[in-house]
Each structure stands twice: as C-alpha cells, then as structure tokens.
Amino acid sequence: SQQGEEDPQALSIQEGENATMNCSYKTSINNLQWYRQNSGRGLVHLILIRSNEREKHSGRLRVTLDTSKKSSSLLITASRAADTASYFCATDEYGNKLVFGAGTILRVKS
C-alpha cells in the first residue's frame, strides 16, 4: 500500500530560491516524516511532525501538516546545490511500519 504521494515528481530551481514539495496521504496518521536521499544512497531522516502539530521548523526546513486535508508540505528556503536530492514523505501505519511515497526529485542549479 502506498499512502504518501509527493507532488511534484520533479522540481528544478536556481540556487537561492525556495523549494516546496507536497505530500498527500489517505488515512489517519500519528505522524508524518520527511526523508532525503542523495543519488544512489540510503535515506536520511529530516524532520518528523506529529498529527497534533501544524508547523515545524528545522534550520532551513519548514514542514506543515493539515490533517483535515490529509496533506503536508516541505519548504526548503534559500536552496543550495547540496540540496539536490530526492525527498520522500512517510506516514506511519500500525506498529512500527512506515509507508513511503514515490518521492520528489529536486535539482538545484548553481
């Protein structure tokens, strides 16, 4: 089952611009997480937002969660070439499982 769906599939921006990625999901969640994957590598956890939170910040990252719309967004401000990666949202199911979306490929041009 694939719960999280990211939008857009791919995004290309200039260095210094902001990047926004969206995630929609289908069922109730306890929390939603965002991960980054550099080309050909494993995933790295970026940020977790709980279902009772609406917004969370971590450095240049801002995540919002709208449980009424079952959606989340990840904003990366003042992007850098090093932000080039794939970004995945993941929602929890029962137990300790996560369900990942197909991801957004971000390319930051310098």
Added chain:
Amino acid sequence: DVKVTQSSRYLVKRTGEKVFLECVQDMDHENMFWYRQDPGLGLRLIYFSYDVKMKEKGDIPEGYSVSREKKERFSLILESASTNQTSMYLCASSRTGGGSYNEQFFGPGTRLTVL
C-alpha cells in the same frame, strides 16, 4: 554516530542463484526493515522484524525470506533470484517507542543486478 551497514554496495548474480543480503545495525534497535526501491515506485516494504527471531511480511514478500538470529543483524534471502528482483535494496532500523513513531535509520543500499 549511529550506523546501519549493508554487506555489499553492488552485487551481480545469475538467475536461479540464492542471494544473501546482510544488514547490521549498532544502535541496539528492536525493529529492522528491508525495502526495495524502484524508479517511480518509491520504497516498498518486503519484510520487517520487531525482535529476534520474529518477522512479519510487508507489502511484497513473494520470492524473499528473512532471518534475524541476533538483534543487530537482519538478513534478506532471495531463494532463487530472478531478473525482476533487480533493484536497490535498503535496510533500515528503528527503536520501539511508546507513543509516536521513531525515525528509521537507513543503510547505504545494495544495488542488485540479476542477469
């Protein structure tokens, strides 16, 4: 520094071979996971384990089995490799927490090619 390691970064095997992918974590995590990642499909859960000798099927267990004899080690076994199992395989681990879910820590991945 937390660490999840996988036995190989790249692996090439022939159709019909038995393939072992090993994953080791040094964080004393209870939960361990095996995913495969294919373009456009994201990560799909193959199997997971929440304790030694315990395992549960994920979304796509067919053609795979797993073994967890020790807490730190989780092995994925392809009993008879087929070309449609060519993929990137990712191992992850996490703590069992009360309340909200904990983050998963991933290994670097094994890119398996079955010829």
